[in-house]
Amino acid sequence: xxxxxxxxxxxxxxxxxxxxxxxxxxxxxxxxxxxxxxxxxxxxxxxxxxxxxxxxxxxxxxxxxxxxxxxxxxxxxxxxxxxxxxxxxxxxxxxxxxxxxxxxxxxxxxxxxxxxxxxxxxxxxxxxxxxxxxxxxxxxxxxxxxxxxxxxxxxx
Amino acid sequence: xxxxxxxxxxxxxxxxxxxxxxxxxxxxxxxxxxxxxxxxxxxxxxxxxxxxxxxxxxxxxxxxxxxxxxxxxxxxxxxxxxxxxxxxxxxxxxxxxxxxxxxxxxxxxxxxxxxxxxxxxxxxxxxxxxxxxxxxxxxxxxxxxxxxxxxxxxxxxxxxxxxxxxxxxxxxxxxxxxxxxxxxxxxxxxxxxxxxxxxxxxxxxxxxxxxxxxxxxxxxxxxxxxxxxxxxxxxxxxxxxxxxxxxxxxxx
Numbered sequence: 164x165x166x167x168x169x170x171x172x173x174x175x176x177x178x179x180x181x182x183x184x185x186x187x188x189x190x191x192x193x194x195x196x197x198x199x200x201x202x203x204x205x206x207x208x209x210x211x212x213x214x215x216x217x218x219x220x221x222x223x224x225x226x227x228x229x230x231x232x233x234x235x236x237x238x239x240x241x242x243x244x245x246x247x248x249x250x251x252x253x254x255x256x257x258x259x260x261x262x263x264x265x266x267x268x269x270x271x272x273x274x275x276x277x278x279x280x281x282x283x284x285x286x287x288x289x290x291x292x293x294x295x296x297x298x299x300x301x302x303x304x305x306x307x308x309x310x311x312x313x314x315x316x317x318x319x
Numbered sequence: 320x321x322x323x324x325x326x327x328x329x330x331x332x333x334x335x336x337x338x339x340x341x342x343x344x345x346x347x348x349x350x351x352x353x354x355x356x357x358x359x360x361x362x363x364x365x366x367x368x369x370x371x372x373x374x375x376x377x378x379x380x381x382x383x384x385x386x387x388x389x390x391x392x393x394x395x396x397x398x399x400x401x402x403x404x405x406x407x408x409x410x411x412x413x414x415x416x417x418x419x420x421x422x423x424x425x426x427x428x429x430x431x432x433x434x435x436x437x438x439x440x441x442x443x444x445x446x447x448x449x450x451x452x453x454x455x456x457x458x459x460x461x462x463x464x465x466x467x468x469x470x471x472x473x474x475x476x477x478x479x480x481x482x483x484x485x486x487x488x489x490x491x492x493x494x495x496x497x498x499x500x501x502x503x504x505x506x507x508x509x510x511x512x513x514x515x516x517x518x519x520x521x522x523x524x525x526x527x528x529x530x531x532x533x534x535x536x537x538x539x540x541x542x543x544x545x546x547x548x549x550x551x552x553x554x555x556x557x558x559x560x561x562x563x564x565x566x567x568x569x570x571x
Contacts, residue, residue, distance in 0.1 A: 177448040184445030187433050189343075189526060190397040245348055245405050248398045251529050258528075260520040261453060267558045268565075302532030310536070317351055319409070 178207030178256035186252035202253035228304025343396035371545035443468035450517035470495030492560030
């Protein structure tokens with residue numbers, strides 16, 4: 164129990180940094196940077212928490228992204244700023260960068276060989292599918308509040 | 320409302336929509352904000368057609384239409400501009416701003432960016448913490464930090480000189496990867512392959528990808544597809560850079 168809590172805190176800290184960094188890259192105004200970091204930390208540690216209970220990464224990402232979507236709408240209402248501003252920086256730590264990287268590297272190795280190797284093809288398919296499904300889960304999870312609840316009215 | 324007045328207000332609305340699209344707002348937000356701004360300034364309705372690089376807007380008052388087209392040139396993502404435009408729209412809706420005030424505020428909107436001496440260290444630190452999250456050891460994180468700060472420096476240098484974004488991404492990925500490969504040359508770290516993957520993560524086009532899917536989910540299929548294509552091209556450009564660097568380094 165204690166170790167899970169420590170792991171989550173560790174996770175929250177190290178995912179708040181990229182959320183903050185990428186918020187700066189997207190030129191989010193200074194006074195909102197802290198909220199981006201907070202949402203990023205909450206989202207990523209929620210995903211780690213769910214994956215700790217053996218949930219597949221795609222579903223855990225979907226739930227975490229929906230959580231980020233709900234939180235960022237609250238921030239947006241409070242500050243009268245577009246919710247996507249917080250949300251995109253917040254989910255950057257969950258973007259499947261390494262899966263995409265591994266897919267492409269395996270693909271290039273496959274091209275470099277003279278015959279098709281089953282291990283490399285398996286790597287391409289597994290990593291590629293993970294990339295696509297995690298990205299989809301992130302985007303649809305984020306949009307979930309506006310798809311289900313704010314159907315025909317503006318959020319702010 | 321008189322003719323010249325409608326013309327004037329239409330220009331204001333289309334200007335704000337143009338700025339929103341150019342600085343990376345999603346299509347749904349652009350449509351919603353320009354319709355709200357138009358209604359608040361007294362137009363009966365605002366109809367909008369968005370494509371990947373242009374914008375057609377028609378305003379309607381008393382059965383009279385004005386249609387105008389604007390070219391969109393992407394300027395990179397700047398949330399300060401989007402935030403400011405959202406604020407203008409809300410304040411106009413509440414009746415605090417009139418057309419003159421909106422015009423003044425729109426003229427004053429300018430894309431401020433954070434200085435390079437702030438951006439480079441925070442982005443490098445972000446990549447280093449990715450490396451840590453993926454299970455790299457301490458030296459791998461340090462190496463990631465160095466590689467991605469140099470890479471970010473190159474990226475900002477090329478962006479300042481208005482190079483094509485694809486060329487920019489390819490060169491940045493190449494430089495970053497060459498430096499990250501030092502982990503293979505000098506055995507300081509146990510996990511050099513994590514450095515390789517984490518240091519180029521600053522090139523993942525996260526914003527365009529999320530915008531693309533978000534657009535498609537909300538019914539703007541063609542804008543979404545073009546944004547997806549754009550993001551894929553950027554990824555492809557960085558992959559080309561990475562491949563050249565890896566083949567030079569003899570990793571495969």
